[in-house]
Amino acid sequence: MEGIKNIIFDLGGVILNIDYKLTQQAFEKLGIHDEAAFYSKQTQHELFDLLETGKIGEDEFVKAIQQYLPHPVDSADIIQAWNAIILDFPLRRLQILQQLQLHYNTYLLSNTNEIHEKAFNKILQTTCGYPTLAMFFDRIYLSHRVGLRKPDPKVFELVLRENNLNPNETLFIDDSPQHIEAAKLLGIQTIHVTDGISMEGAIFRNKE
Numbered sequence: 001m002e003g004i005k006n007i008i009f010d011l012g013g014v015i016l017n018i019d020y021k022l023t024q025q026a027f028e029k030l031g032i033h034d035e036a037a038f039y040s041k042q043t044q045h046e047l048f049d050l051l052e053t054g055k056i057g058e059d060e061f062v063k064a065i066q067q068y069l070p071h072p073v074d075s076a077d078i079i080q081a082w083n084a085i086i087l088d089f090p091l092r093r094l095q096i097l098q099q100l101q102l103h104y105n106t107y108l109l110s111n112t113n114e115i116h117e118k119a120f121n122k123i124l125q126t127t128c129g130y131p132t133l134a135m136f137f138d139r140i141y142l143s144h145r146v147g148l149r150k151p152d153p154k155v156f157e158l159v160l161r162e163n164n165l166n167p168n169e170t171l172f173i174d175d176s177p178q179h180i181e182a183a184k185l186l187g188i189q190t191i192h193v194t195d196g197i198s199m200e201g202a203i204f205r206n207k208e
Contacts, residue, residue, distance in 0.1 A: 003168070008171070010173060030077065031073075091128065160188075
């Protein structure tokens with residue numbers, strides 16, 4: 001990857017395997033209709049934006065979801081449905097991240113929330129023994145912690161500014177086209193991970 005000194009990674013769909021349909025199906029079972037419009041990769045209800053920018057927490061989120069349900073549902077079932085999207089951390093990807101740390105400055109930039117953070121940290125601990133992703137990156141930016149989410153250009157500018165990164169020397173890897181386009185507008189190099197291209201495939205293809 002000629003000229004690249006810094007790599008910014010997305011989390012879900014790039015490093016962490018996820019499946020939006022599982023949460024959609026879980027919401028449907030709870031009684032939410034038109035679940036695809038309520039929550040998907042492309043669009044989501046304002047409620048999720050509030051959660052992912054830290055404006056509401058777990059308790060407020062659960063109470064808000066309960067208002068959309070036709071009958072009372074235990075909070076644990078709502079959390080389980082919300083976390084259904086989260087699958088696994090392929091060990092090979094974690095190993096690649098460690099290898100890349102030897103040659104690049106690496107950062108994580110993820111739209112996520114406190115509920116998912118607790119869930120994926122448990123999976124990470126089971127997978128490799130580390131309690132958080134901090135071991136794999138120079139710095140981590142989670143939307144609910146910084147109060148900004150992609151594709152807002154301010155969150156990209158935050159990462160660039162706080163780490164004194166040159167956009168032309170920075171690569172951003174994400175699976176959402178709207179996030180890729182936002183990064184491009186700031187002069188950041190990009191790799192769009194699609195259904196046919198995994199993170200590891202994209203990295204090795206661009207090394208050649």
